[in-house]
Amino acid sequence: MGQQALGTAPTAAWIEGLGEPEWLRDARRQAARMEERLDWPHWDRRTSLEELRAVVDASPGTGGVHLELPEALRDQGIVLLPLSLAAAQHGELFRRLLGRQIPAEAGKLEALNLAAMQGCLLVVPDGVVAESPIEIVYRLPEGSGVQFHPRTMISVGRTAEVSVVQRTEGAAHGDVAVVTEVVEAEVADGGILHFSEVQNWPTRVRAWASRQAELGRDARVQWTIGELGSGLMRGSTTTILRGIGSEALSLVVFFASGQQHMDLTTQLVHIGSRTNGQMLARGVLAGSARTVYRGTSDIKRGAKDSNSQQKEQTLHLTAGVRSDAIPALYIDENELQAGHAATTGKVDPEHLFYLRSRGLPLREAERLIVQGFFAPLVERIPLEGVRREITSLVDRKIDGEEG
Amino acid sequence: MAQGVALEIDELEASVEDKAILRGVTLRVLPGQVHALMGPNGSGKSTLANTVAGHPRYAVTAGDIRLGGRSILEDSPDERARAGLFLAFQYPVEVPGVTVANFLHSALKARGREMPFMEFRRKMLEKVQLLEWDEAMVRRYLNEGFSGGEKKRNEILQMAMLDPAVAILDETDSGLDIDSIKIVSNGVNALRGPDLGVLIITHYERILRYIQPDFVHVMYEGRIAHSGGPEIVEQIERNGYDWIREEVQSAAAGGNA
Numbered sequence: 001m002g003q004q005a006l007g008t009a010p011t012a013a014w015i016e017g018l019g020e021p022e023w024l025r026d027a028r029r030q031a032a033r034m035e036e037r038l039d040w041p042h043w044d045r046r047t048s049l050e051e052l053r054a055v056v057d058a059s060p061g062t063g064g065v066h067l068e069l070p071e072a073l074r075d076q077g078i079v080l081l082p083l084s085l086a087a088a089q090h091g092e093l094f095r096r097l098l099g100r101q102i103p104a105e106a107g108k109l110e111a112l113n114l115a116a117m118q119g120c121l122l123v124v125p126d127g128v129v130a131e132s133p134i135e136i137v138y139r140l141p142e143g144s145g146v147q148f149h150p151r152t153m154i155s156v157g158r159t160a161e162v163s164v165v166q167r168t169e170g171a172a173h174g175d176v177a178v179v180t181e182v183v184e185a186e187v188a189d190g191g192i193l194h195f196s197e198v199q200n201w202p203t204r205v206r207a208w209a210s211r212q213a214e215l216g217r218d219a220r221v222q223w224t225i226g227e228l229g230s231g232l233m234r235g236s237t238t239t240i241l242r243g244i245g246s247e248a249l250s251l252v253v254f255f256a257s258g259q260q261h262m263d264l265t266t267q268l269v270h271i272g273s274r275t276n277g278q279m280l281a282r283g284v285l286a287g288s289a290r291t292v293y294r295g296t297s298d299i300k301r302g303a304k305d306s307n308s309q310q311k312e313q314t315l316h317l318t319a320g321v322r323s324d325a326i327p328a329l330y331i332d333e334n335e336l337q338a339g340h341a342a343t344t345g346k347v348d349p350e351h352l353f354y355l356r357s358r359g360l361p362l363r364e365a366e367r368l369i370v371q372g373f374f375a376p377l378v379e380r381i382p383l384e385g386v387r388r389e390i391t392s393l394v395d396r397k398i399d400g401e402e403g
Numbered sequence: 404m405a406q407g408v409a410l411e412i413d414e415l416e417a418s419v420e421d422k423a424i425l426r427g428v429t430l431r432v433l434p435g436q437v438h439a440l441m442g443p444n445g446s447g448k449s450t451l452a453n454t455v456a457g458h459p460r461y462a463v464t465a466g467d468i469r470l471g472g473r474s475i476l477e478d479s480p481d482e483r484a485r486a487g488l489f490l491a492f493q494y495p496v497e498v499p500g501v502t503v504a505n506f507l508h509s510a511l512k513a514r515g516r517e518m519p520f521m522e523f524r525r526k527m528l529e530k531v532q533l534l535e536w537d538e539a540m541v542r543r544y545l546n547e548g549f550s551g552g553e554k555k556r557n558e559i560l561q562m563a564m565l566d567p568a569v570a571i572l573d574e575t576d577s578g579l580d581i582d583s584i585k586i587v588s589n590g591v592n593a594l595r596g597p598d599l600g601v602l603i604i605t606h607y608e609r610i611l612r613y614i615q616p617d618f619v620h621v622m623y624e625g626r627i628a629h630s631g632g633p634e635i636v637e638q639i640e641r642n643g644y645d646w647i648r649e650e651v652q653s654a655a656a657g658g659n660a
Contacts, residue, residue: 348496354495357456358489358506359514361479362479364513372499373500376499
């Protein structure tokens with residue numbers, strides 16, 4: 001098997017070999033053609049995607065898709081299936097959802113993901129309140145020159161409610177690997193989606209991620225995104241507040257150390273009136289890490305009496321780091337409230353001295369300061385398991401810091 | 404329990420940003436003793452406290468500081484603390500996101516005295532009660548939004564939990580009302596014992612009405628100008644610090660003659 005640059009879509013033979021229904025193979029083939037035709041996305045001087053063009057195998061690897069649907073939830077009528085089974089058993093819904101939030105036409109990497117996707121479909125029927133969280137784990141395939149393209153599709157019915165915890169992981173050692181990750185979700189009127197993701201790809205991964213949820217009337221989404229892994233991460237999380245009175249809360253916790261480069265976007269698109277959105281992000285940088293955080297409020301005409309707020313704070317543990325905050329407000333409506341605040345700070349030497357004067361070694365003092373910095377956001381994470389996981393991954397990153 | 408350890412300061416000279424502040428301070432605090440260090444503002448009292456604790460802003464240019472006979476000049480602030488030193492800060496900093504309880508638990512762990520949660524909690528509650536405090540305070544973020552009195556109480560709570568061999572109280576009484584001074588003093592008095600050495604740094608005599616010192620020193624222009632017993636406290640209460648200035652000046656004049 002020859003080595004080709006990423007951007008070479010999966011071959012027709014690879015698609016045929018998946019044994020999926022014709023309509024899905026056709027969708028993949030179309031996306032593959034689009035991927036070939038589209039140019040590399042243009043990003044600004046802050047983040048280059050050249051590294052994503054690392055040489056990888058022509059064919060996508062088969063990564064681990066581990067799904068956990070407790071028996072009780074199955075009995076409630078909730079469906080969670082890998083894509084191949086979902087295509088066979090819930091073809092109509094699958095076809096309706098596929099690419100509606102993140103279409104292949106949106107760009108080269110969107111198209112690549114659709115052509116080569118693995119992943120799952122989650123369906124929560126109208127009125128069903130999931131009793132416990134649903135877990136999705138994507139594990140990087142073994143081997144060298146790997147690419148992996150997980151996609152999660154979610155449909156939350158009217159007044160239904162569900163918590164999803166998505167984890168990404170892989171063996172720490174190995175060659176450069178490339179990941180594109182898509183989450184597309186629709187939440188019907190009065191529905192509630194809590195989507196948590198703990199992004200912990202090994203640092204040999206160059207990743208691109210796009211997550212989007214569209215909300216019906218009075219629907220709600222809470223995003224909890226822990227960005228901890230990947231050598232290069234370009235991720236965006238978008239909420240389309242279409243329904244009147246819909247609400248979004250986005251919590252982003254990021255920690256970049258060593259050589260990590262993270263470029264993270266959170267976006268609220270207000271379409272319905274009386275929509276309410278809040279984006280909160282806190283990030284820590286260490287080593288020679290580089291981060292960009294882009295918070296965007298896009299308020300369309302007609303989104304009267306809407307409220308869009310964002311706040312981003314970063315803490316620098318070392319001098320050799322750089323972080324940029326790029327808030328943006330696009331407003332096409334007069335009656336609304338919007339606001340943004342961004343702060344960047346270094347660890348206060350007086351704080352360190354105070355903690356150390358009680359006997360805490362420098363690293364332990366830094367650990368308390370970092371965990372304390374994240375605490376106001378971590379405390380708002382509804383799931384205890386996700387709180388603990390993010391806290392312990394932060395601890396492990398501090399342990400791994402040189403010093 | 405901390406073993407009795409002497410703090411010995413010998414001919415200590417220290418500067419901040421190349422400005423000499425301490426000009427040869429000699430002081431010995433032995434186990435079981437309570438010393439008071441008084442003096443006008445700017446005489447170097449807080450500099451001495453911070454230099455002993457190892458604040459990176461203060462550079463020792465001459466002399467020595469020993470704890471239990473061993474020089475600690477090369478020790479980091481946390482090594483000094485683990486060797487038994489404690490500084491109650493004049494201005495405790497606010498550390499958001501870190502609860503008092505979590506901080507104390509981490510500090511004990513760093514000192515090799517990690518204890519089961521129930522035992523830790525029992526000990527903490529005991530000390531909270533000693534300071535006539537509310538248990539809810541330990542769940543709050545470290546000093547964040549604390550009043551002046553609460554911050555100082557929190558310093559003494561830490562002292563009580565960490566069980567140091569030598570405690571330096573840097574103007575713990577400043578900015579406190581009389582009730583808070585009493586509570587803080589009761590806390591310190593309860594911790595007094597044959598193994599603990601205490602150095603109380605204060606501008607005013609008020610706190611010394613509640614914590615009886617064995618020895619009193621008066622600092623002036625970076626040196627200890629006068630040492631004696633508790634009677635000095637009354638002298639300062641009556642006459643302020645002018646007599647010290649005159650004493651130093653006449654000694655200098657005498658020396659020149």
